[in-house]
Amino acid sequence: MIHTDITECIGNTPVVSLNDELVPLGKKLYLKLDYFNPNFSIKDRTALGLVKAAMAEGKIRPGSILIESTSGNLGKSLAMLGAVYGFKVIIVVDPKVSASLLKWYQAYGAEVDMVTTPAPEGGFQRARLNRVRQLLDKYPGAFWSNQYDNPSNPAYHAETTAREIADLPVDSIVGAVSTGGHLCGIGKYVKKHKPHLHVVACDVAGSAVFGQPFAPYLINGVGLSWRSANTDTSVLDAVSISSDQEAISVCRLLARDHGILMGGSGGLTVFTALAWLQHSDASSALAIIPDAGTNYLDQIYDDEWLTAKEIKLLGRGELEERLEHKAFTNLLKQETLT
Template sequence: MNTIHRRQPARMWAGRSSLTALVGGTPVLWIPELRGERGHGFWAKLEGHNPGGIKDRPALHMIRQARCRGDLRPGAPIIESTSGTLGLGLALAGIVYGHPVILVSDPGMEPLVHRLLSAYGTRVETVSEPLPIGGWQEARRERVRALLREHPGAYCPDQYHNPDNVSAYDALARELAEQLGRIDVLVCSVGTGGHSAGVYRTLRRLSPGVRLVGVDTIGSTIFGQPARPRLMRGLGSSIYPSNVAYEAFSEVHWVAPAEAVWACRRLATGRYATGGWSVGAVALVASWLARTEPAGTTIAAIFPDGPQRYFDTVFNDDYCARHDVLDREPPSAPARLAHPAQAEARSWTRCTTVTAPTEANR
């Protein structure tokens, strides 16, 4: 099957006269099962067709809502922590609504993204050391708090805990329902928890019975695993975002960097439509579900971005060889855990017991 769906209203095809009109209305593409089993596959929502990726949606929404509430005054600075994608969205929002943007990142931000953000007029600060608890994310957030003290009247969207980050994805869910009709399984990467919670919340009203499958990275604490240094960016966390809707997930998968790289490159050679770490991890899990779910199951997977910013990581042979993630085909099925605390996931692992971490094990 070689199908791409864009069943948006006719007005979507007219010339787009504003930047905000460029966000949304992204297509879905049929992705054949990655191991080549005929007749199996899933639908991918290609959020890389937004100017900066999936987080253009929450960036614009969070800033618009903050302005409506009076939390963000005209011309006041926006200050936030980011690994990259939300930063691109906030740069867009700053241009649209007329706000200077100050972003705090870490040395893992790709040079391309850093240079683009600078070109878009944002100021990017880079923290130099991770904190013992919370790692790079908490180090970035600590610097954000300091900057907020230095800039009275500035606004921090706080993507990890802002409910506007969740409600921003209502339109994405409605697009999916219009494009695909009934959806049985939704596969989402999990970082801040925004798009998994927001898309599922709306989709379950439009497709009763839909199941949510979460995709995390090894070394992430979100679903009760121990914190470890993480190579993959865009999914996973060293903190516990309150936007994660733990009760919504029917299962969670942890994926290792080499497995995501294999899937990204397999997507590129087989379907051209590919992306970065989150896309590879999500595609690996969605492809397995396509092989194992009953015939006729409609699986929708969210691809948060495209491949461009990963030219020097995922798609760089030298980088991948240096990090021992090159040409390592994943197993045909994930390992199993009965509970997240049973063992540490070091490669692709699945668990159908999903619980929110308690204060005792955070």
């Protein structure tokens, strides 16, 4: 098939079976590798949904300015779409962003604006949003895509991503939550058309999305210092909170033993999916892998970086012990499930 432009290469990402001893005997774990999108991230889907809706509503046209806050991946995707559709993109980032991502934005012609001081409440995430509002004042008529609260984010995932996975032979879908866009969009579709499927959320320790106190954490693409409007807990059955150490250890294990190179949010999702299979009646689960480890070769795949951040990788035995004691919260009843 010959595509008209690069945007037509977004979506329809592959699913692979994870055949590993950590998967409970007699159960199946499948990985939806959304790093097969053009920019190696599920955020290509999110960006396309946000931009298509804005273009249809006349909020973006050639020559317009789009502004967004991002921890990394959405910036690449929006910058690419700016190049395709002819609008200027200003990406607001913070010091956690990888140096390679900054070059990626600039390669697509985007402008980078970095905050350097965290907000007193909400850290760098809140500081980025404060900067977005300043830029909107500076550029009247600019469009803020607002991945956090724009309903076009989950709506696009409900229309597209969910349809790719709803008929797979699984009884649970597991995904990471930051803005809530992709997982809650999928959840909305699933609860309407496949209500027997469980939708399980995972978050990182330090995130405040599910009511925990906010504290700094290392992995990107997951968590927030608040709960965004796009996180609809009514379509989520359960949630589990895991650590940077657990997520990164799974990432390193899958890269070394299976040749699957994923980002920290993917490691978090796989760890949660393994625990869910162990502690629930589910016989099979699909873990949504948001992005590729290529974004983090100088971070979670760098031993010196891990040493500097005081992260000790967990071995298989230690991961098995952590999985055995992992707990889930029933979001409807707020009960702890073990």
